[in-house]
Amino acid sequence: MDPIQRGKIYKIKQIIRDKPYYMNYGLIENTIIKVIDISSDNKNFYLEVVGFNRKLAIAIDILQDIILEEVKDDKEN
Amino acid sequence: MTKKINTEKNLPKGCKECELGVIQKITIDLKRNLKRVKKIRIALVGQPNSGKSTFFNSLSVHKVNTANYYGTTVEYHVTTIFIKNYEIELIDLPGIYSLNYSDLAEKVTFEIITNVREEFKIDGIIQIVEAVSLPHALLLTLDLLTLDIPMVIALNMFDEARIKGVEIDIKLLENFLGIPVIPTVAIKGENTLKCILKLIAILDKSDYLESSDTTSFGGFIKEGNDLFYRASFSKEELPKVVEAYKKLWKSMVKEIFDATNCHFEKCKLVPACLMNIEKYAPNLISLANVRDEILKLKSNIIMSISSYVFSTSRPKPTFEDIIDKFVLHRFWGYSILVMVLFCAFYLAYFIGNFIADKIDIVTDPISDMVDQWAKSYGLLAPLITGFKDGLLGGIGIVIPYLVPFLLFISILEDSGYIPRMMYLIDGLLRPLGISGRSVLSFVLGLGCNVSAIMSLRGLTKYNERILAGIVIPFVPCSARTVVIMALVTGTLGVLWGLSLYLFSLIVIVGVLFLINKLSRFSLHHFMIHIPPYRIPSIKLVGMKIWLRFRTFVFTAWPILILGTIILNYLSYFQLDKHINNIFSFVTVSLLGLPKETGIPLIFGLLAKEYALVMLYSALGTENIKSIMNDLQIFVFSIFILLYTPCISTIAVQVREIGLKFAVISILLSVSTALLSSFIASRMLSFIL
Numbered sequence: 001m002d003p004i005q006r007g008k009i010y011k012i013k014q015i016i017r018d019k020p021y022y023m024n025y026g027l028i029e030n031t032i033i034k035v036i037d038i039s040s041d042n043k044n045f046y047l048e049v050v051g052f053n054r055k056l057a058i059a060i061d062i063l064q065d066i067i068l069e070e071v072k073d074d075k076e077n
Numbered sequence: 078m079t080k081k082i083n084t085e086k087n088l089p090k091g092c093k094e095c096e097l098g099v100i101q102k103i104t105i106d107l108k109r110n111l112k113r114v115k116k117i118r119i120a121l122v123g124q125p126n127s128g129k130s131t132f133f134n135s136l137s138v139h140k141v142n143t144a145n146y147y148g149t150t151v152e153y154h155v156t157t158i159f160i161k162n163y164e165i166e167l168i169d170l171p172g173i174y175s176l177n178y179s180d181l182a183e184k185v186t187f188e189i190i191t192n193v194r195e196e197f198k199i200d201g202i203i204q205i206v207e208a209v210s211l212p213h214a215l216l217l218t219l220d221l222l223t224l225d226i227p228m229v230i231a232l233n234m235f236d237e238a239r240i241k242g243v244e245i246d247i248k249l250l251e252n253f254l255g256i257p258v259i260p261t262v263a264i265k266g267e268n269t270l271k272c273i274l275k276l277i278a279i280l281d282k283s284d285y286l287e288s289s290d291t292t293s294f295g296g297f298i299k300e301g302n303d304l305f306y307r308a309s310f311s312k313e314e315l316p317k318v319v320e321a322y323k324k325l326w327k328s329m330v331k332e333i334f335d336a337t338n339c340h341f342e343k344c345k346l347v348p349a350c351l352m353n354i355e356k357y358a359p360n361l362i363s364l365a366n367v368r369d370e371i372l373k374l375k376s377n378i379i380m381s382i383s384s385y386v387f388s389t390s391r392p393k394p395t396f397e398d399i400i401d402k403f404v405l406h407r408f409w410g411y412s413i414l415v416m417v418l419f420c421a422f423y424l425a426y427f428i429g430n431f432i433a434d435k436i437d438i439v440t441d442p443i444s445d446m447v448d449q450w451a452k453s454y455g456l457l458a459p460l461i462t463g464f465k466d467g468l469l470g471g472i473g474i475v476i477p478y479l480v481p482f483l484l485f486i487s488i489l490e491d492s493g494y495i496p497r498m499m500y501l502i503d504g505l506l507r508p509l510g511i512s513g514r515s516v517l518s519f520v521l522g523l524g525c526n527v528s529a530i531m532s533l534r535g536l537t538k539y540n541e542r543i544l545a546g547i548v549i550p551f552v553p554c555s556a557r558t559v560v561i562m563a564l565v566t567g568t569l570g571v572l573w574g575l576s577l578y579l580f581s582l583i584v585i586v587g588v589l590f591l592i593n594k595l596s597r598f599s600l601h602h603f604m605i606h607i608p609p610y611r612i613p614s615i616k617l618v619g620m621k622i623w624l625r626f627r628t629f630v631f632t633a634w635p636i637l638i639l640g641t642i643i644l645n646y647l648s649y650f651q652l653d654k655h656i657n658n659i660f661s662f663v664t665v666s667l668l669g670l671p672k673e674t675g676i677p678l679i680f681g682l683l684a685k686e687y688a689l690v691m692l693y694s695a696l697g698t699e700n701i702k703s704i705m706n707d708l709q710i711f712v713f714s715i716f717i718l719l720y721t722p723c724i725s726t727i728a729v730q731v732r733e734i735g736l737k738f739a740v741i742s743i744l745l746s747v748s749t750a751l752l753s754s755f756i757a758s759r760m761l762s763f764i765l
Contacts, residue, residue, distance in 0.1 A: 019372055023376070
């Protein structure tokens, strides 16, 4: 997958490990996230878990555990 | 007769249901008939930052701290209230996302609500839900339902949700979950008592603990249930699906419970058993797949419930999104961060200085008058003047700077800006072995190092907790800020005051770098929730200032007065010289300070602000510049800033990170203080 980009919308396709842990933060398979910002050092991103009305700041390292799939804007609506 | 309060109509005229007067009145009424009182225990459970402590405060005389970030409460608080014929022990618990806890604070909640701690048997639960994030809160709701404890949901911050365009069908939600749901605004005390009354009504019924049966996972599938293969459920199906979910959880847990002798023996059947299969029951690893299926079912139930009861018509981008664009910007974000901290310091100093000047106009003549009057009392004179010095020292030196600084810290906490700071700073901290999550503790350290170290319970990684626990005492707390503002900024100027903050920052980075180089800690993934921005409520900010300020008034101030009395008697009997002589190697030879600074430094061990007031007392004047030159003032301040944490901080360090690491922290502080003060006394002699 292409690197995460600011302003884009992604669907959580699969969580490979630590499902219960990620679930606590609203990161569940098939939920939609919107990347609001990426930190200046590209280490963290700031996102909105759309269905849960929650915003998260999260290390980009979690992409080792979570597979994302980009979706078009109109799918969010 | 016991006064019965069932509805708002029955409340005394002019009283809202949340007002303490009502609770106290009921208490008085009940004291007449204590024999008939039933004791129950109600736990306030909810995800972090849902308003549990605010809910607690609306019903309790004993207030606890609140803030707009995740993890404000790290230990439980208990209060007793009397309602109807019940004596209710209300427990405010740390936030928990689900029964799968991940840090020490969440573990406290888990152990209490699953009755692992036998001293806390919970009779009822009020789940505090942040209305705007209801779908997320349902993760915890479904877990709590499996505990079979009578439960009520408080849909908190309901007013805020309406403003944000959130609509919630409460009747339908009650139907799906089978428990009462009450909209509340805890900050105004709206409907908080109603939640308690509703829970009491459930407890009054004898059949409230009717437990649902368990069902085996295999049997469930064989019966032709297709729950696991469907992504959504109809309105009619959902109440049954929720029941089925509860049974499934229990059956899985029971299976583990029967097959292992793990430590869950003491627990009720809780979902956490399933969550931690890999860790606690590796022989049942195959159940992990079943667990994942059930988690999928759980999320499908939540999504289905949300689609029927929850809707939002918020226009995008929101005002919050626009602010975030600046606050988190690669350039503007850091500029705003520096500006916010500078303004907080400068305004606190400006206001503090203004108030201190005004107080001096009143207290100086009083002080002179008391000194004159006390002379004729012989042996009692040191007592009178010592009492006066301690009292006026608190009023004229500590309070003017402490209160404005606490005001800005409180506003910062309630605004929602601190978690955004964590996000900005995380990248800078990682090479030092700590993550952005620790930033919260460091910011809290600006208020008080004790609460900062307590907040480390919210960190998931042990190493990070230890590292931050060692270094936090280097953060200039409000007591040290009083020293900086009154002594350095007041005599040398704002820039010299700010330079001490910068110096502290350099020391913190240096110490972190050093420890990290020696131990090479690994970090857990950084992940935090960012709360919405909120305009700080005057009432809450006032309460927070008072909570912190009262520690000074009731604990520190009496000791300060006692200290100045002791110092005056030491001086009266000329014993102070002997004590100062003992420390003169450090104060005079090493740091080039006046000999009289020895005793103030000893008292500074109790609390840093003591050192300042005691210095004034030891030198016999508030005009420090007449006795000490600029360099000595600056060196003294550096030493005060760094040498050993205060006694309360040391006690909390021993409890939270252990004796070994507390001793390391003290040794680091002392050596850093001696080294940096010594270097400053030699190097800065050309400038100051």
